[in-house]
Amino acid sequence: MLLPPGIFILLGLVSLIFWKKGWARLLLAFSLVCLWLLSTEPVRDVLTSPLEFQYAALNIETLAQQNAVIVLLGGGVQKNAPDYHGSDELGQSSMMRTIYAAKISEVSKLPIYATGGSPLSENTEAEGDVMKRWLIWFGIEDANIHSENQANTTWENAIFTKKLLGEKHINTVILVTSAWHMPRAVWCFEAQGLHVIPAPTDYLTEQAAYDMRSFLPRWNVLDDSSHALQEYLGFLWYKLRYSP
DSSP states (O other): OOSTTHHHHHHHHHHHHTTTSHHHHHHHHHHHHHHHHHTSHHHHHHHHHHHHTSSOOOOGGGGTTOSOEEEEEOOOEEEEEGGGTTEEEEOHHHHHHHHHHHHHHHHHOOOEEEEOOOSSOTTSOOHHHHHHHHHHHTTOOGGGEEEEOOOOSHHHHHHHHHHHHHTTTOOEEEEEEEGGGHHHHHHHHHHTTOEEEEEEESOOSOOSOOOGGGGSOOHHHHHHHHHHHHHHHHHHHHHHHHOO
16 A cells, blocks of 8 residues: 555545645645656656666576576466466566576576465465476476475575575576566575576566657556556565665
8 A cells, every 4th residue: 555556545535534624635636646647657767767777688698608597586477367277377577587588598508497486375376386387388398497486575586596506506596587676686686695697577668769648647657657666665675674
């Protein structure tokens, strides 16, 4: 409820309860203006750009002969997907990450460690297992894929992956996740003493020039803004909780 649209619904309800107060009408106007702005591409991009371009896009061709592994972070599972006969399948962010990890592995021949549990429901298939299924479908050999299916947070992704890699004496990871999630993910993995090569994908920031439509509110742009705000709050929480 700290993120849009929940926060603006709460502010709107408060303004209606105290409507006779002058500040209540200002609060409602503030909520509506913020809702509009966060639903436009320029404001969305102001929030997403510092997250997404903190690390450069990966040059896959430079990865040959690296003593490293590809670490693929889960980004959500679609439960009971009707088009797949009710099985649990990858959400949009997870699919984009999985496609990119498969591409990197195809070029570099490096193994993939897919990490992700069932953070929202014990009855959902673990993200790591679902990603492994799709990696095999994309043509990656089963022997070249390792699934970690217990981690329910980015911090746990790093801890459990570090444990798996420690057994193989590997200290370098090519980290695949959404560009807006990369800063927090890198921080978590580096906190475990791993050397991280960022491989961002699934960008939200607009790469083309703006036009009139860019300033009109759209629900998907508001969703992007919410992702960015969640990352800022999440990163702050992680630093408060996990910093030594």
